[in-house]
Structures are given as structure tokens and as C-alpha cells.
Amino acid sequence: MSTQAPVLMIIAPLIASIFITLIGWFRPKFSHPIAVISLLISSIASIQVFQMVLSNGPQQYFLGNWPAPFGIEYVIDHLNSLLLVTISVVATLVALYAKRSVEKELPDKLANYYTLFVLLVTGLLGISITGDAFNLYVLLEIAALTSYALIAFAKGRSLMATFNYVMMGSIGACFYLLGVGYLFIKTGTLNMTNLSQILVSLHMSQAVLVGFVLIILGMWVKMAFFPVHGWLSNAYTYAPTASTCLIAPLMTKVSVYVMIRVMTSVFSTEYVFNHLSWHLVVVAMASVAILVGSMMALSQRDLKKCMTYLVVAEIGYMVGGAWLGNPAGMTGATYHIIADAAMTACLFMAVGCIIYKHGHTSLDTMKGIFRKMPLTMLGFVVGMLSMIGVPPTCGFFSKWYLISGAIEAGQWHFMLALLFSSLVNAIIFFRIIEIGFFGSLGSETPDPHEHQDVAVKEAPLSMVLPMLVVAGALIGIGIYTSDIISLVIQPLISATF
Amino acid sequence: MIWQFDLILLTLVVIFALISLRVKDLMGASIVFGAYSFLMCLIWAGMGAVDVAFTEAAVGAGVSTVFMIATIYNTGRMIKPRPQDMSFKLLMMLVVVITGAFLLTAVNDFPEWGDPYSPVNDHVAAYYLTHSMSDTAVPNVVTSVLADYRSFDTMFETAVVFVALIGIYGIIRRRRKQDDSDSDTDALPPYDPSESLIIRQASRMMVPFMQIFALYVVAHGHHSPGGGFQGGVILGASLILYSMSYNLPTLFKKMTEKWIILLSAIGVLIFSGVGVICMMLGSNFLDYSVLSQILPATDSVMARSHAMLIVEIGVAFTVMCAMVGIYTSLASNGRFDKGL
Amino acid sequence: MLQELIASYNYIIVVVIMMIGLWAMLAKQNLIKKCIGMAIFQTGIILFYISMGAKKGSTLPILEHAHDGAHHAVVAAHYANPLTQILMLTAIVVGVATLGVALTLAQKVYQQNRSYHEDKILEKLSK
Numbered sequence: 001m002s003t004q005a006p007v008l009m010i011i012a013p014l015i016a017s018i019f020i021t022l023i024g025w026f027r028p029k030f031s032h033p034i035a036v037i038s039l040l041i042s043s044i045a046s047i048q049v050f051q052m053v054l055s056n057g058p059q060q061y062f063l064g065n066w067p068a069p070f071g072i073e074y075v076i077d078h079l080n081s082l083l084l085v086t087i088s089v090v091a092t093l094v095a096l097y098a099k100r101s102v103e104k105e106l107p108d109k110l111a112n113y114y115t116l117f118v119l120l121v122t123g124l125l126g127i128s129i130t131g132d133a134f135n136l137y138v139l140l141e142i143a144a145l146t147s148y149a150l151i152a153f154a155k156g157r158s159l160m161a162t163f164n165y166v167m168m169g170s171i172g173a174c175f176y177l178l179g180v181g182y183l184f185i186k187t188g189t190l191n192m193t194n195l196s197q198i199l200v201s202l203h204m205s206q207a208v209l210v211g212f213v214l215i216i217l218g219m220w221v222k223m224a225f226f227p228v229h230g231w232l233s234n235a236y237t238y239a240p241t242a243s244t245c246l247i248a249p250l251m252t253k254v255s256v257y258v259m260i261r262v263m264t265s266v267f268s269t270e271y272v273f274n275h276l277s278w279h280l281v282v283v284a285m286a287s288v289a290i291l292v293g294s295m296m297a298l299s300q301r302d303l304k305k306c307m308t309y310l311v312v313a314e315i316g317y318m319v320g321g322a323w324l325g326n327p328a329g330m331t332g333a334t335y336h337i338i339a340d341a342a343m344t345a346c347l348f349m350a351v352g353c354i355i356y357k358h359g360h361t362s363l364d365t366m367k368g369i370f371r372k373m374p375l376t377m378l379g380f381v382v383g384m385l386s387m388i389g390v391p392p393t394c395g396f397f398s399k400w401y402l403i404s405g406a407i408e409a410g411q412w413h414f415m416l417a418l419l420f421s422s423l424v425n426a427i428i429f430f431r432i433i434e435i436g437f438f439g440s441l442g443s444e445t446p447d448p449h450e451h452q453d454v455a456v457k458e459a460p461l462s463m464v465l466p467m468l469v470v471a472g473a474l475i476g477i478g479i480y481t482s483d484i485i486s487l488v489i490q491p492l493i494s495a496t497f
Numbered sequence: 498m499i500w501q502f503d504l505i506l507l508t509l510v511v512i513f514a515l516i517s518l519r520v521k522d523l524m525g526a527s528i529v530f531g532a533y534s535f536l537m538c539l540i541w542a543g544m545g546a547v548d549v550a551f552t553e554a555a556v557g558a559g560v561s562t563v564f565m566i567a568t569i570y571n572t573g574r575m576i577k578p579r580p581q582d583m584s585f586k587l588l589m590m591l592v593v594v595i596t597g598a599f600l601l602t603a604v605n606d607f608p609e610w611g612d613p614y615s616p617v618n619d620h621v622a623a624y625y626l627t628h629s630m631s632d633t634a635v636p637n638v639v640t641s642v643l644a645d646y647r648s649f650d651t652m653f654e655t656a657v658v659f660v661a662l663i664g665i666y667g668i669i670r671r672r673r674k675q676d677d678s679d680s681d682t683d684a685l686p687p688y689d690p691s692e693s694l695i696i697r698q699a700s701r702m703m704v705p706f707m708q709i710f711a712l713y714v715v716a717h718g719h720h721s722p723g724g725g726f727q728g729g730v731i732l733g734a735s736l737i738l739y740s741m742s743y744n745l746p747t748l749f750k751k752m753t754e755k756w757i758i759l760l761s762a763i764g765v766l767i768f769s770g771v772g773v774i775c776m777m778l779g780s781n782f783l784d785y786s787v788l789s790q791i792l793p794a795t796d797s798v799m800a801r802s803h804a805m806l807i808v809e810i811g812v813a814f815t816v817m818c819a820m821v822g823i824y825t826s827l828a829s830n831g832r833f834d835k836g837l
Numbered sequence: 838m839l840q841e842l843i844a845s846y847n848y849i850i851v852v853v854i855m856m857i858g859l860w861a862m863l864a865k866q867n868l869i870k871k872c873i874g875m876a877i878f879q880t881g882i883i884l885f886y887i888s889m890g891a892k893k894g895s896t897l898p899i900l901e902h903a904h905d906g907a908h909h910a911v912v913a914a915h916y917a918n919p920l921t922q923i924l925m926l927t928a929i930v931v932g933v934a935t936l937g938v939a940l941t942l943a944q945k946v947y948q949q950n951r952s953y954h955e956d957k958i959l960e961k962l963s964k
Contacts, residue, residue, distance in 0.1 A: 007782040014656065015769055021663065021762040025755060063649040065784035069621050072649045112667035119660055126653070134924055138653045141931045142660060148938055149664025152945075159668075159949065160958055163942045167862050170875050170935055177928065178600075178855070178882055185607055185889045188620030190924075198616075207603040507850040514857050514877050523869050523953075530873050537880050544891040545898070545917025549883070549925050556933045561876060564933075568940045569869065572947040576867055579954060589864035597856040604848045611893035613914035618892055622920040623913035630900055630911065638898040638919040639926075647923055654927045661934035665941045721899065726930060816930075823937040827944060 005052070006061040006074045009045035009088060010126050012038045013118040020118065024111025031114040032102075036095050038118055042125065043088040046081075053081040054487060060131075068131075069194045075131035078492040079264075079334065082484070083128050083257055086338050087250055090345050091121040093466040097349055098242035100460045101356055105240050106153055113153060113242075120146035120246065124254050133180045133266070134190045136258065140176065140222075144169045147251060150243040151235050158238035165235040168221055168228065175218030182211030183266075192266050199267060203275055212276075215262050223255035225319055226289030229312045233296075236308040241352035244304070248311055249345040253337045256318045260334065263322065264496040273325040280411065286320025287417035289313065294424035303361035304351050306428060307344075310387065313421050314340050320414050321402045327493045329405030334489050335481075336398035339386070342473050343395060346383035349467035350376050353459035369436040372457050375464045377436065382471040384429045386478075389422050394477040499543075506540050523574045524566065531562035547722040548639045555730040560820050563737060567828040633801040635719045643724060644805040648783050651808075652768050655815045659765050662819040666758065669831035700742035707735035715813045719802065725812030732813065733820025745829055748821075754833055757822040764815030768808050847888045855881035868943040868953045872936060879932040883925045890921030898922070 016038030024031040052059055058077035062068065076084070095117065106113055123143030130136050148169070152162040184190060186207050187198040202208050224232035232252075236244050263272050273279050293313025300306040318340070321333030353376040354361055354369065370377045386395035399418060406415040458464060477484070513536060517529035534557030542550035608615035625642050635641040643651050708731075715728030740748035772783040780787040785804035786797035795803060825833060858881055861874025898919040900911055943953065950958045 004776055004782070007776070011769065011773065011782065015766070015773070017656075017659075018762045018766045018769070022759060022766075025758060062781055063783055064645060065781045065786070066646055070624055071646055109667050109670075112663050115663050116660065116667070119656065122656075134647075134927075135650055135653075138650050138657065138927060138931065141935070142653055142657055145657060145660045145664060145934060145938060148942075149660070149667055152664075152668045152942060155945075156949075157962060159942055159945045160962060163868060163939065163946060166935065166939045166942060167871055167875065170878070170939075171859065171862060174855075174878050174882060178885070181882065181885055181889070182603060184886075185615075185617055188616035188618070188622065190621075205606055207606040210600060210603040213599070504846065507846065511850060511853055511857070514854055517873055518857070518861050518865065518870060518877075523867075526870065526873060530876065533877070534880065537884065540884065541887050544887050545895055546887045546890070546922045546925070547897050549887060549922050549929065552926055552929050553880075553883075556929050557876070557880065561933055561936055564937055564940055565869065565872070568944050572944060573953070576870075576953070579866070579956070581866070582956075586864050589860060592863065593856050593860040596859065597852050600852045600855070601849065604845055604852075607848060607889070610845070610847050610888065611891050613892040613895065615889070617889050617921065618913070618918050622890070622918045625919055626898065626900070626913040626916050627911045636900040638900065638916070639922050642919050643923045643926060650923075650927055654930050657931050657934050661937050665937055668938075669941050669945060722897070726926060819934075823941075827937075827940060830944065830948075 003061075005045040005048045006059065006076055006129060007063065009042045009049065009084065010122055010129065012041040012045070013122040013125075017115045017119045017122070020111055020115045024114070028110040031111045032095075032099050035114040035118050036092065039088065039092040039095050039121060042121065043085070043092050046084040046088040046125075049076055050081045050085050052076075053078060069189050069191045072135050073131040073191060073193075074129050075193065076129060078488050079261065080128045080257065082338060082488050083253075084125060086341050087121065087124050087128060087254070090249055090341055090470070091124075091246060093469060094242065094246045094345065094349070097245060097352070097463050097466040099462055101241045101352055101463065104356065105242075109153060113150070116146045116149050117242075117246065120150065124250050127254050128257055131192050132190055133183070133192060133195065137173065137177050137180065140173055140258075143251065143254070144173060144222075147243075147247050150247065151239040153243070154238055154240045156238065158235070161231070161234035161238050164231045168231045172218045172221030175214050175221065177218075179211045179214030179216075179218060182207050182214060186211075192261075195266050196268065199271075203271055209276070212262070212267060212271075216259060219255050219259040219262070220319075223252045223259070223315050223319075224312055225315055226285055226292060226312075229289070229293070229315075232312060233305060233308040236311070237302070237305045241355050245345060245348045245352055248308070248348050249341045249343075252311060252315055253318075253341045256315070256322070256333070256337055259319070260322050260330075260337075264330075264492075269325070269496050279323045279325050280409075282323040283320050283409075283411050283414050286316040286323065287411075287413045289316030289319070290417040290421045294421045297428060298424050301363050303354070303363055303366070303432070304348075306363075307347050307351060310347075310425070310428075311344060313424075314344070317398070317402060317418065317421075320411075320417075321405060324405045324409045324411060324414070326405055326408050327497050328401050328408055330496070331485065331489050331493055332398050332401030332405050334492065335394075335401060335484065338484070339394035339398045339474075339477060342470055342477060343383055343386045346379055346467060346470040346474060347387070349463070349470060350380035350383060353379075353463050353467065356459045356463060357457055363432070363435060366432070366435050370433075373459065374456065375458055375468065379464070379467040379471040380432075381429075382474055384425065384432075386474045388425045388429060392478040393474050394481065395474075397478060397481040503540065503543060506536055506543075510536050510540065521576045521578075523569045523576065527562050527565035527569065530565065531558045534558035534561065548637075548724070548727070551722050551727050552730070555727055555734065559734055560730060560737070560824075563734075563741075563824060564827055567824055570828065571830045632798065633805070634798050635802055635805065637719055637721065639722075640718050640724050640805065640809075644808050645785065645801055648772075648808065651812065652765075652772065652783070655765055655768055655812050658819040659761055659815055662758070662761050662822045665823055665826050669826045670833075671831045697742050700738050704735045704739050707731055707738070711735065711813075715809055716806070718809055719805065725809035726816055728809075729813035729816025730820055732817040733824075736817070736821045737824045740825070740828075745825060746834065748825070749833070752821070754825075757818045757825070761815045761818035761822065764811045764813070764818065767811030767814065771804055771808055771811075848885070851881055851885045851888060854878075854884065857881075866955045868946065868955065869940075872939045872943060875939060876932065876936055879928065879935075883928055883932075886921045886925050886928075890918030892917055 061074040126139035297309035321329045386393035389399040513533035520526045538550040538553040629641045633641045711731035714723035718724035778787040785801040789800035858878030
């Protein structure tokens with residue numbers, strides 16, 4: 001059965017979504033177990049595929065048994081095998097985490113919610129695994145449509161935010177489709193491997209250049225890279241807790257993956273960095289993205305909104321690293337996809353726990369939060385330390401590779417932007433420590449009742465436990481960094497540079 | 498492909514697009530958009546893409562326009578002019594002009610229009626044309642590529658429609674009486690077409706013919722333009738027509754909310770189920786040829802042909818229910834009792 | 838000469854249509870107009886793909902076949918390109934799904950704010 005593992009990991013959530021709808025119409029409470037089971041199957045299959053890739057090298061799977069350029073093909077290599085594991089495992093943990101939160105926020109929509117939840121995971125896994133440029137577009141739209149709905153379920157202010165997200169998301173997807181069209185008109189194929197073989201002789205073509213730019217632009221819109229980052233913050237802030245926890249860590253990372261995939265597999269580093277000479281402009285834009293994201297995060301008075309701007313800054317890390325044009329930068333960018341998925345998941349899960357017990361996340365009202373929710377804040381601290389880049393968390397190592405890449409390429413502004421971002425993260429962290437431990441900022445008179453209502457009011461275990469697992473994973477990934485780099489990322493880098 | 502026609506149609510399409518964006522009445526804009534879509538499908542039919550033209554006639558000119566009208570019916574239709582921020586508009590204009598100019602730089606690099614030996618027409622597409630008959634025994638190559646060579650795309654395309662239905666349903670659904678506080682007090686009065694005898698009788702006569710035609714389109718998609726999508730949209734459109742000429746409760750007597758959701762899920766289940774059966778029989782997902790082991794009196798080629806029909810039926814189910822479901826959600830504003 | 842003009846005219850119109858759509862999505866204030874712009878952008882892309890798959894002097898991609906099972910040799914150049922058509926069938930369906938979601942959101946936003954005008958809605962929300 002292991003030869004069917006690549007497709008099984010996509011199909012399990014898809015079929016689960018159908019049964020959630022069918023059974024959930026009559027018995028909504030069965031929706032959650034079905035979703036969790038299907039995601040577990042998916043995780044096991046993805047780990048199996050990962051092991052296959054590690055021992056036997058890249059794997060192929062032909063859907064419908066049609067040979068490669070005629071049918072649709074799945075290609076699993078070092079770049080996406082680890083990403084697949086990350087997506088499926090994070091999604092499983094978020095699904096476990098989601099139970100109580102969804103029951104509280106959307107009690108009458110359980111079946112609809114979990115249907116879309118597992119379909120979003122299907123879409124994300126499908127984008128990461130496919131070797132066909134058009135199949136990628138279809139799955140991109142599945143992931144996009146499900147995330148629109150998952151965000152808009154919150155009603156209220158999320159509706160207008162989602163509408164803007166729909167507009168930007170469609171522009172991104174349309175640009176991608178158009179870019180694929182420009183490549184298709186010159187090559188006549190949609191299979192990525194076949195495309196890259198034909199494109200080697202077409203480096204001088206203007207249509208290919210336009211196609212490349214359009215695909216990259218489309219992905220930038222999708223991942224909320226600097227000039228087009230406006231939609232992200234509101235959409236993620238006003239979404240239901242569980243939706244943010246699933247979408248914020250995974251959606252943007254998958255777009256970054258697509259960008260790297262197009263740069264390295266469809267095109268080549270030779271084309272991107274030597275033939276086109278504007279990759280350093282992109283690095284400069286990435287520096288600006290990091291600065292803007294960090295500044296905006298610093299100016300927020302709401303924790304969840306602050307975190308969404310940190311996501312914008314993190315996108316700058318990955319785009320900048322990927323476009324530095326040297327192995328260290330690319331290593332940092334690919335490693336950071338995994339690390340950042342775990343970090344963002346951890347932080348948003350902690351924020352979700354606070355929302356569950358506390359109702360909202362305005363910084364001013366978080367007095368004594370450390371005593372009230374110690375476990376939640378433990379997870380939050382680990383996540384934040386990783387964001388700052390304190391060893392042994394994984395955030396340190398990705399920053400290490402990114403900074404050494406920046407020095408190697410002589411891009412001092414990118415290095416400074418990375419350090420600045422760490423500094424800002426540290427400031428945000430200490431601000432929360434200050435409020436959470438020592439009461440509010442400024443010289444407000446201490447509340448006499450303060451010591452009476454600090455009884456531990458922790459979020460339910462089903463929420464805290466998955467978060468702590470992710471927090472542990474942050475340290476785990478950090479400790480096993482050298483293995484990840486040598487086993488997974490090194491083969492990839494040596495193949496592309 | 499008579500170039501004089503193409504020239505006129507292409508120009509008209511641009512004009513219609515501009516008009517539908519200029520008109521101050523949203524209802525008018527939707528109607529002009531419908532006309533735009535219809536012109537578009539004439540162009541595509543002229544280029545030999547009948548299946549696409551067929552789908553666009555049903556989806557773009559038909560159902561999309563109805564969706565827009567249903568949306569506008571429950572809200573306001575006139576745009577009140579407001580002072581506008583011209584600098585923002587100019588900036589956007591600049592962005593669009595630069596993007597357009599950039600796109601145009603590549604036009605000279607394209608292969609000549611209509612060249613049968615350009616890469617697009619010669620590489621993978623030529624394989625489909627020359628092998629469809631021997632691989633799958635389906636003469637309509639569009640169907641064989643859609644439902645077999647690239648069936649995985651089609652399965653997810655069906656899933657996209659399903660996602661849209663579930664998503665819209667979840668966003669807009671209101672439990673009766675509970676959420677009426679934010680309801681639309683100044684919405685138009687309930688739609689009552691009982692006065693218009695002609696519309697009622699004409700629609701009543703149209704509906705069965707539409708449905709029979711839709712079944713033909715689904716079943717005969719192997720040999721003529723059409724297939725699950727087109728058939729499904731026409732089936733959906735016939736139900737929409739029925740509900741527009743009477744009213745929503747009449748439609749719900751024939752087909753309840755529950756069946757709309759369940760049938761749309763069953764459609765996806767049929768498609769993916771066929772794929773899973775292929776896996777259980779020991780081959781790859783959606784490799785129909787192994788179905789000859791369980792389908793009586795078929796070889797591996799005919800098994801592909803038959804499996805495509807099964808799959809298309811699944812697609813038709815999902816698309817029909819999604820179209821009806823989205824329409825009823827929009828028309829009743831999520832209350833599913835009264836509306837357009 | 839005229840034939841050549843037609844050849845590139847096709848692609849020029851494609852770009853013009855797409856840019857009309859993009860402009861409406863970015864600059865129009867009315868939510869429904871934005872939705873129409875999105876649909877126009879998508880049809881522009883579909884026209885692009887169909888244009889590249891067109892062949893002069895070709896017919897529909899439905900093969901002639903004899904009922905006795907004998908296969909004629911198929912000359913690919915005689916039939917229009919099926920692949921671009923399948924891709925665009927998918928794109929149309931995806932397009933209508935996105936349009937449906939966008940219209941639903943627009944309708945709900947209108948209910949909350951009594952307006953389709955973006956600035957007015959943002960003013961109301963920021964209060």
C-alpha cells in the first residue's frame with residue numbers, strides 16, 4: 001500500500017469532507033472525529049512518503065497511470081516531502097485544538113466548518129505535492145475558496161476583510177494562471193519537469209520572461225509580500241480562532257514554496273540569478289517588507305493583530321532569503337518555511353487560548369495573564385523566543401543561515417533588517433512580559449483586587465496540549481537542525497546551485 | 498473563423514465590458530455582463546472551442562448573471578454618485594497601464610495565431626488527438642482528456658464547486674427568527690409572479706424540455722459537445738427557472754435544502770469513489786482500465802469509456818446542486834423561505 | 838497584412854480585456870462592480886488560452902469514427918486543440934464558484950452597512 005501513499009494523503013481528507021457533510025447533516029458532533037482521523041491518515045502517509053524519499057530519492061506517482069507529460073504527475077522530492085509532513089502534522093494538531101474553540105464560536109456550523117477545514121488541508125497538500133502547473137492552479141483555488149469561507153464564518157468585520165481577500169486572492173490566482181499561459185504558449189506542456197527541459201532553450205524569449213514575472217507576482221499577492229500585504233492583517237485578525245491557527249501558518253508558507261519551486265525546478269537558478277539581474281531589487285523589497293511588518297506590529301495594541309503583522313515580516317525573511325542567490329540564503333529560506341510554520345502555529349494557538357478564556361486580546365487587559373494561564377503563556381514564550389531567534393529554538397538557525405547568506409551576498413541592508421526584526425520581536429515580547437507579569441504599563445494605581453482573581457483559569461487541555469506539542473517541536477526542530485539540513489536541504493541545494 | 502466576424506466581435510466585447518462597468522444601474526450592469534459573456538462564447542465557438550462556448554453560455558451568460566440579479570434583488574440596485582479620490586484612481590490606472598504594456602511586450606514573441614504546428618498545438622495536445630480513440634474509444638477528445646487523461650483536475654474542479662456551495666451556505670445561512678435583528682427591513686417586497694400567467698406557463702413548458710436536453714448532454718458527451726458540467730448547469734438552470742417563475746417554496750417542495758447539500762456531496766463521492774475503487778483493484782488512483790475486472794463485458798479500453806460516463810454523472814449531480822444551492826442562498830438572503 | 842493584424846489583434850484584445858477587469862477590481866468602489874471586473878478578468882484569460890489553441894482551417898475536436906470499429910488515421914492539425922479547452926472548462930467553473938462566494942460576501946456586507954460603496958463601508962467600520 002505504501003506505493004499509494006502519495007495519493008492517499010490527498011484523498012483521505014477529500015473523502016472525509018464528503019462524509020462530514022453527509023453524516024454531519026444528521027449528527028454534527030461526528031464531524032470532528034472524522035476530520036481528525038482523516039488528517040491522521042494523511043500524516044501517517046506523508047511520513048511514509050518522507051521516509052521513502054530519504055531512502056530512495058525523489059518519488060513519482062502517475063495519476064490515472066498516464067505517463068508524465070500527458071497525465072498529471074505527483075513529484076515528491078526533498079523540497080516538498082518535509083513540507084508535506086509539516087502541513088499534515090500541523091493540520092492534525094490544529095484540528096485537535098479546534099474542537100472546543102469551534103464549539104464555542106460556531107456551534108451551529110460544525111459540519112460545514114470541518115468540511116471546509118479538511119478540504120483546505122487537501123488543497124495545501126495538493127499544491128505542495130503536484131508536478132503539474134495547471135493542477136497547482138486548481139488546488140490553489142480550492143485552498144483559496146475554503147480559506148475565504150473559513151474566515152468569513154466569523155461574520156461581523158471579517159466579511160469586508162474577506163471580500164478584500166477574495167479580490168486580492170483572485171488577482172493572484174489570475175496572474176498565476178496567466179503566467180502559466182505565457183509559458184504554455186511557448187512550450188506546449190504543463191508538466192513542470194517537461195517545462196524545465198523545454199525552457200532551457202528558451203531563455204531569451206520575452207514571453208517566457210513575462211510568464212515568469214507573472215507567476216512570481218501572483219504568488220507575491222497570494223503570500224502578502226510587501227506592497228500587496230494590505231489584505232492579510234484584517235482577514236487573519238477577524239477570522240475565527242481555529243481558522244487563523246490553520247491558515248496563518250500554512251497558507252502563506254505554501255505560496256512561498258510555490259515561488260521557490262518555480263524558481264528552482266521550473267526555471268533554474270542560472271536563469272533567475274544570472275540571466276535576469278534584478279534579484280537584488282527583490283532582496284531590497286524584502287528588507288522593506290521586514291521593516292514595514294515589524295513597525296506595524298510594534299504599533300498595534302491588540303495581540304492577534306500584532307501577530308498578523310509579524311507574519312508579514314516573516315514573509316520578507318523567506319522571499320529575501322530565496323532571492324539572495326546563494327546556497328546559504330536558499331537553505332535559510334527553505335528551512336524557515338518549516339520553522340515559521342511551526343512558530344506561527346504555536347503563537348496563534350497561544351493567542352487562541354487567550355481568546356477562549358479571556359474573550360479578546362487587547363494588550364491593555366492582559367494584566368496578570370501569566371499567573372492566570374501559565375501553560376498557555378509557556379507556549380507563547382517559547383514561540384516568541386523562537387521568533388526573536390534565541391538558541392536552541394529553530395528560529396535561531398533559520399536566522400543564522402539567512403544572515404550568513406546576506407553577508408555572503410553583500411546585502412547588508414537585508415542583514416540589518418533581520419536584526420531589526422529580532423529587536424522588534426524582543427520589544428514586543430518584553431512588553432507582554434511587563435504587562436503580563438507586572439500589571440499594566442505606566443503608573444496606574446494597582447488594583448487592590450488583583451491578588452484575589454489570579455486563580456489559574458487555564459484553557460481546556462484539548463487546546464493547551466496541541467499547542468505545547470508544537471512548542472516542543474520548535475525546540476526539537478532546532479536541536480535536529482543539522483540533520484534536517486544535511487539530509488533534506490543539502491541534496492536540494494546541491495541539485496539547484 | 499471568418500476574420501471579419503472575429504474583428505467585429507472582439508471589438509464589441511471590449512465595448513460591452515466597458516459599458517457594464519460604466520452603467521449606474523447594477524441590474525443593467527448585470528444584464529450587459531450577460532450579453533458580454535454571450536458574445537464571448539460566440540468568439541470561442543468560432544475558434545472551435547464548442548465545449549467551452551457551451552459551458553460559458555450556460556455558466557457565464559446564464560447562471561452568473563442570475564446570481565448577480567439575485568444578489569442585487571435583495572439589496573440596492575442604484576449607485577449613488579459620491580465624490581471620488583482621483584489620485585487613487587490615477588495610481589491604479591498607472592499600475593494597470595504598466596501591467597498591460599508589460600504583457601503586450603511579449604505579443605510579438607508568440608507563435609503565429611492559428612498555426613497548427615505551434616508548440617501548444619503540436620506537443621501534448623497532438624498526442625491526445627491521435628491517441629484518444631485507441632486509448633479510450635471516445636471520439637470527443639475534450640471529454641476523454643477532461644474525464645480521463647486529466648481527470649484528477651476535473652475531480653478537484655468538482656470539489657471547487659462543492660466547496661463554494663458549502664462555503665456560501667455556511668456564510669449566509671440564518672436560522673429562522675434568530676438572526677432577524679440585522680435583517681433587511683427595506684428590502685423589496687416578496688417576489689410574487691402569480692400575475693404573469695405567460696411567464697408561468699411558458700416556464701412550465703420549458704422546464705421538462707430543458708431537463709431532457711440536459712440528460713442528453715450528460716449521456717451523449719462522449720460523442721458530441723457536452724458532458725457533466727454543461728448538463729449539470731442546464732439541470733440547475735431548469736430548477737432555477739422553475740423557482741423564478743413560481744417562487745422558492747414551490748421549488749423546495751420538489752427539492753429540499755437537505756437534498757441539495759447531500760446530493761452535491763454524493764456527486765463528489767461518485768467521482769472520488771471510482772478513483773478509490775481503481776486503487777482497491779490494485780492500480781493507481783483513477784486508472785479506469787482496471788475497472789474491466791468488475792464491469793461486465795468490457796476490455797480495458799471500454800472500461801475507460803464507461804467509467805467516464807459514471808464520473809460525468811457524478812459531476813452533473815454536484816454542479817446541478819451547487820448552482821441551485823448558490824442561487825437559493827443568494828435569492829432568499831440565507832433564509833430559505835422566501836425570495837426571488 | 839490584414840491577416841497579420843488579426844493575428845496580433847486577438848492577443849491585444851485579450852490584454853485590453855484583462856486590464857479592464859483588473860482596473861475594475863482595483864479602482865472601482867462598488868463591490869458588485871468589483872465582482873463584474875473579476876469575471877471580466879477571468880474571461881480575458883480564457884480568451885487567451887482559447888486563442889492559443891485555435892488552428893486555421895480546423896474543425897471541432899470530435900474525431901470522425903466509423904461504427905464498425907475501424908480507426909481512421911487522425912491528423913492532429915485538422916482538429917482544434919482539446920487541451921486548452923479542458924483547461925478553460927476548469928477555469929470557467931472555478932470562476933463561477935469564486936463569483937458566487939464574492940457575491941455572497943457582498944450581499945452580507947450590504948446588509949451590515951446598507952451600502953455597496955467601499956469608502957462608505959470603511960468609514961462605517963472605523964467608527
